[in-house]
Amino acid sequence: MVHTSLDVVDEKISTMGKALVDQRELYLGLLYPTEDYKVYGYVTNSKVKFVMVVDSSNTALRDNEIRSMFRKLHNSYTDVMCNPFYNPGDRIQSRAFDSMVTSMMIQVC
Amino acid sequence: MEGLTLSDAEQKYYSDLFSYCDIESTKKVVVNGRVLELFRAAQLPNDVVLQIMELCGATRLGYFGRSQFYIALKLVAVAQSGFPLRVESINTVKDLPLPRFVASKNEQEARHATSYSSDSENQGSYSGVIPPPPGRGQVKKGSVSHDTVQPRTSADQQEPTSPVVSPQQSPPTSPHTWRKHNRHSSGGNNERSLAGPGPFWSPFGEAQSGSSAGDAVWSGHSPPPPQENWVSFADTPPTSTLLTMHPASVQDQTTVRTVASATTANEIRRQSSSYDDPWKITDEQRQYYVNQFKTIQPDLNGFIPGSAAKEFFTKSKLPILELSHIWELSDFDKDGALTLDEFCAAFHLVVARKNGYDLPEKLPESLMPKLIDLEDSADVGDQPGEVGYSGSPAEAPPSKSPSMPSLNQTWPELNQSSEQWETFSERSSSSQTLTQFDSNIAPADPDTAIVHPVPIRMTPSKIHMQEMELKRTGSDHTNPTSPLLVKSSDLSEENKINSSVKFASGNTVDGYSSSDSFTSDPEQIGSNVTRQRSHSGTSPDNTAPPPPPPRPQPSHSRSSSLDMNRSFTVTTGQQQAGVVAQPPAVPPRPQPSQAPGPTVHRPVDADGLMTHTSTSPQQIPEQPNFADFSQFEVFAASNVNEEQDDEAEKHSEVLPVEKASDPASSLRVAKTDSKIEEKTAASVPANVSKGTTPLAPPPKPVRRRLKSEDELRPDVDEHTQKTGVLAAVLASQPSIPRSIGKDKKAIQASIRRNKETNTVLARLNSELQQQLKDVP
Secondary structure, eight states: OHHHHHHHHHHHHHHSOTTOOOOEEOOOOOOOSSSOEEEEEEEOTTOOEEEEEEETTSOOOOHHHHHHHHHHHHHHHHHHHHOTTOOTTSOOOOHHHHHHHHHHHHHHO | OTTOOOOHHHHHHHHHHHHHHOTTOSSEEESTTHHHHHHHHTTOOHHHHHHHHHHHTHHHHTEEEHHHHHHHHHHHHHHHHTOOOOHHHHHHSTTOOOOOOOOOOOHHHHHHHHHHHHHOTTTHHHHHHSSSHHHHTTOOTTTHHHHHHTHHHHHHHHHHHOTTHHHHHSSSOOHHHHHHHHHSOSSSHHHHHHHTHHHHHTTGGGTTTSOSHHHHHHHSSSOSSHHHHHHGGGGSHHHHHHHHHHHHHHHHHHHHHHHHHSOHHHHHSSSSSOOOOTTOOOHHHHHHHHHHHHHHOSOTTSOEEHHHHHHHHHTTTOOHHHHHHHHHHHOTTOSSEEOHHHHHHHHHHHHHHHTTOOOOSSOOGGGSOOOGGGGGSHHHHHOHHHHHHOOSOOSHHHHHOTTOHHHHHHOHHHHHHHHHHHHHHTTHHHHHHHHHHHHHTOOOOHHHHHHTTTGGGTSSOHHHHHHHHHHHHHHOTTOTTOHHHHHGGGSTTHHHHHHHHHHHHHHHHHHOHHHHHHHSHHHHHHHHHHHHHHHHIIIIISOSSSOOTTSSHHHHHHHHHHHHHHHHHHHSOHHHHHHHHHHHHOSSSOOOTTOHHHHHHHHHHHHHHHHHTTTHHHHTTTHHHHIIIIIHHHIIIIIHHHHHHHHHHHHHHHHHHHHHSOHHHHHHHHHHHHHHHHHHHTTOHHHHHHHHHHHTTTHHHHHHHHHHHHHHSOOHHHHHHHHHHHHHHHHHHHHHHHTGGGHHHHHHHHHHHHHHHHHHHHHHHHHHHHHHHHOO
């Protein structure tokens, strides 16, 4: 399912047109019949994509919340990237990053 | 030296030490031997030791008498506290903590330690430290710490005394803890303790008889393979043993160890429960780090780029993951580069890790780069002793603490680097600003914003503009207020229309940055498109985005516009007239109220368009006359019914007005007049011209747009419609001049018109935006 969402993200990116910075895209359409989950996509300026899958059973998260979550995610990600020891593409093992993500998830759930 | 007054604790302490050193019990201690060891254990630089010895007179005497010894001890305490060594300081420094000596590992020391610890609570922390000094030299890496663990028990007693230590001893025991191990009397720890701290202490381990391999490694602050040296610590077995030891000992030692190891700086804390920060960087360590920093970055205030730091720390052979974590911890401002303090913190963490300490989850306070604004922070005062030695990049403290002159000397570079940090301290928020930026980028379509004033032109019929231009050209090309001129360059008719265009463009330009784009050549496409739309709007129903010529408003608008014209002409220049003319003329036209010209044009255009639909084609070819005729026609067509009267009046008025007024004014009036004249123009070409001039401004923008649109997609009809509308507007406008008293009405009308034009422009904008999106 994540892969399909990635496809969707790519598709959206391609249609973004020129110089359109789509910081966030709220794609609620990806709801499968059985797996009621929502997938949110977020693309950074450097084409790094964040995909968030949320269980629909959770009271629908407001768009703003999602956005703020993505923003925090983006911030943490940039912090991780600053680390010269981090090779882009590796699995992020930053503890601070993980803690941030975890706290975010806990806060939502 | 003389008159040394010691507190009871000090007295006791010193006497014990003296006894310790006074092996021969001769009541006078020789410089060599224990004394030296003791001094070494004090972890003071050699020169300081020498200085102390001189001050106390030992050099003079050649030996340490009791008094000299005591003085020396006092001086050691002074030095460890960070105070400059001076004779006076012996007695002047109050509350000087007992001199700290690294626990040398001696059974004796241990005993001492224990005894001391048990003895005096006060000395607690210190006492533990002192005993061992002599044993220090014996510290050998080898045995390390396992033993030290045991002594824990003995150290326990000390714990109460040196509670301070314990807290810090927490898991991430710093090298200090190692020391403690050594101290632990558990005997045979001598070497051990050193082993641990060896790596760290080697810098200051000069005193240490190089027993610890670590010392060896560290002995050279910048050993040939500097990085290798300490890197090699890992190789040294002691360190490994230390590693094992640490975890265990760490907890145990706590008090004593930590105290012992805790740099003197720690202990300098007045309180007996000094905060023993295992992560503190000692002076020697710091010096070493600084030297290393210099090898990479000569400028102490500069940064070490991430890549260089990466290379450097990679040499430590720590796993990348740990290095990454260390980086995370130490790069405080998240700028991808290390300042001196950050570097020291990172280095310290690496060393700790290599020695077996677990990396903390959070950067220890003592390692945290202190911002410069700490100058006034209380920290400075709080940690007088610590300041000097604490590894924490307390640049601020050293610089700030007046009481630490010595520190200041030590950390000159820190001050600078701290300043640097200051600038970056807040950097972390930059990322946030990043995203914020993005969100802020919320592209507000400038067009939409601008729509207000200018856009109108877009939709308005080109024809109108053309008409206006023609008229203007006929009347006065020099209309300065014809912004359209600028834009309509591309229009074929623009030549003539230039004046009118200028007129319009002037207006349009003002507001219409976005719309301008449309009107400008490059945008013509867009404009054309929009125009088309607008035209289409006009054509189909005239009420569409393009100013709805059919709107009933022309009637009143006209009047109002006329009024407006009047008022405008009176007040403002041509533009006003344009505005006036416009409101009535072309509701759809985005009428920048500001741009009287263009607005005028617009409404005029609209009217003109409407009326000119048929004449547009004609207009184009006959620019000069085009406007006239078309407008006239438009007028005639549109205004016949309604405004004939007015128009006539207007025309009459307009004409004279035109004639009277300069081109600029004529332009203004032209708008209104144009309409009027349009009606009457037929009869009077000259008038027409004049009328056109007034119209020119208004139509100019329209024209320009029209033209551009035409170029892209000639839609004359629309233009004509617009022009018709404009004409109507213009027609109505003439009435205005007559009825100056109708300013209010005119204003209202113009307002209405402007609103209409705004909507039209808004629509245009949206259309254009869509086009833009489609373009890529």
